[in-house]
Amino acid sequence: MSNMDLVSLLSTSFQILIDKLHQRLSELGFHDIRPVHGYLIKYIAINNGATGIELADHLGITKQAVSKIVDYLEEKHYVLRKPHPTDKRGKIVVLTERGRLVVETKEKILNEIEQHLIDEVGAERLQMMKDDLASVIRKT
Amino acid sequence: MSNMDLVSLLSTSFQILIDKLHQRLSELGFHDIRPVHGYLIKYIAINNGATGIELADHLGITKQAVSKIVDYLEEKHYVLRKPHPTDKRGKIVVLTERGRLVVETKEKILNEIEQHLIDEVGAERLQMMKDDLASVIRKT
DNA sequence: TGTATATGGTCAATCAAGTTGACTATATGT
DNA sequence: ACATATAGTCAACTTGATTGACCATATACA
Numbered sequence: 255m256s257n258m259d260l261v262s263l264l265s266t267s268f269q270i271l272i273d274k275l276h277q278r279l280s281e282l283g284f285h286d287i288r289p290v291h292g293y294l295i296k297y298i299a300i301n302n303g304a305t306g307i308e309l310a311d312h313l314g315i316t317k318q319a320v321s322k323i324v325d326y327l328e329e330k331h332y333v334l335r336k337p338h339p340t341d342k343r344g345k346i347v348v349l350t351e352r353g354r355l356v357v358e359t360k361e362k363i364l365n366e367i368e369q370h371l372i373d374e375v376g377a378e379r380l381q382m383m384k385d386d387l388a389s390v391i392r393k394t
Numbered sequence: 395m396s397n398m399d400l401v402s403l404l405s406t407s408f409q410i411l412i413d414k415l416h417q418r419l420s421e422l423g424f425h426d427i428r429p430v431h432g433y434l435i436k437y438i439a440i441n442n443g444a445t446g447i448e449l450a451d452h453l454g455i456t457k458q459a460v461s462k463i464v465d466y467l468e469e470k471h472y473v474l475r476k477p478h479p480t481d482k483r484g485k486i487v488v489l490t491e492r493g494r495l496v497v498e499t500k501e502k503i504l505n506e507i508e509q510h511l512i513d514e515v516g517a518e519r520l521q522m523m524k525d526d527l528a529s530v531i532r533k534t
Numbered sequence: 535t536g537t538a539t540a541t542g543g544t545c546a547a548t549c550a551a552g553t554t555g556a557c558t559a560t561a562t563g564t
Numbered sequence: 565a566c567a568t569a570t571a572g573t574c575a576a577c578t579t580g581a582t583t584g585a586c587c588a589t590a591t592a593c594a
Contacts, residue, residue: 259504260511260520261411263527268404270534275401290551306572319552321573343560343571364399367534371400374533375526380400383526386519387403393514394410394507430580447542459581461544483542483589 271367278363284356286330292360294323295332295349299357303346305338332356411507418503424496426470432500434463435472435489439497443486445478472496 258266272289279287287295290313297312298304306324310317324347327333332353338344349357371380398406412429419427427435430453437452438444446464450457464487467473472493478484489497511520 258524258528259501260508260524260527261408261415261504263524263531264404264408264411267527267530267534268401268408270531271401271404274534307570315551316553317572318554318574322551338571341561341571343558345572361399364401368400370534371530375529379526383523384398384400384403386515386523386526387400387407388398389515390407390511391403391410394407394414394510445542446544455580456582457543458545458583462580478542481542481590483587485543 274367275360275363278366279356279359282359282363284359287332287356290323291327291332292356294320295327295353295357296360298333298347298349299354303336303348305344305346309347327353414507415500415503418506419496419499422499422503424499427472427496430463431467431472432496434460435467435493435497436500438473438487438489439494443476443488445484445486449487467493 276287276289279285293313294309297309301308304312306317306320309324310320313320324333324335328335331350333347334350335345336348338346368380416427416429419425433453434449437449441448444452446457446460449464450460453460464473464475468475471490473487474490475485475487478486508520
């Protein structure tokens, strides 16, 4: 298996883990969440709310595309648009209770996944892999 | 950076490397190749030709979608449709000279990328990371 | 052998998720 | 105060996939 090149290994392992994450989310009642929603919701959670343009910059897509995604997530009751406190043109997107719940659930599942790997290869080895991946990101 | 969770680390590092790969391919004259084309062409190379349905199964998309991609790659002279030797309904997709060249070039670039990482973190450490990624794939 | 059913490939229509372009309302700089 | 920039939305279009219908050939089996 490790005769595969690095890029294929990264692609395959990412695909497997993201699929597992969303399968678990679905089992736990969050069947209407897809990866892009996760990234968007997480950014909102970290920043305690975000404007459309902040989200567009973060995700690398247009503000129009963000607007559509936010429409979807608002319909599904994960987020809410509120008037911007200082800029009357703007709005800020914030999490609902269900939004906070899905963030929390996602973290829990990610921990389970890492724990499962620790059981298989050990905590030091996992930490090493994470450090190496961080190196790839920093040094390439 | 390694306070990121494993899935985000995999996603980000994969994105960075695949972008670098295709940027290099573009510089070397293969500007009309996108990741999905690479996977398809590589599968054909390994198997010395493939039917549409084999490719669809391999890529996890419909045969109609494969047909469109093959249309594109045939137009760009990377592949060729030939009648199937034994099944008169079928066709086999094979590589042209340009198709073989892009496979070879891609391998070369992947080696460069890995070599660059070896220079940064060392060969043992890279091999360890690849082994660990293979573990993720096997054990999850 | 003949006939029913399955399979490989293509065409056409549709769908999903993004884009570009145009517009409104409000903010900001001079 | 007025010109220009910015936040957000609406509408039309593009791209890359899907589903459904079809033709030609293969395969199973009465």
